[in-house]
Amino acid sequence: MSILEELQDIFRDIFDDEELVISEETSAADIDDWDSLVNIQLMVTICKHFDVRMTTQEISGFENVGDIVDCIKGKIG
DSSP: OOOOOOOHHHHHHHOOTTOOOOOOOOOGGSSOOOHHHHHHHHHHHHHHTTOOOOOOOHHOOOHHHHHHHHHHHHHHH
């Protein structure tokens, strides 16, 4: 399973939407309920799932899902 596919499952769980489809271009502007509080929950869940740590600076620099994928790739090898 690719990182994007794993993120897809996490996003569907967090946003409680089994029909949600994300791509590397998906950003917070594309998902109505993606606000700052949900973003915290999302990042905590992603870090736990992939067993990585992300800095506040890294997280605040994410512009889309592709940036999250790239960050995870850089941390898991």
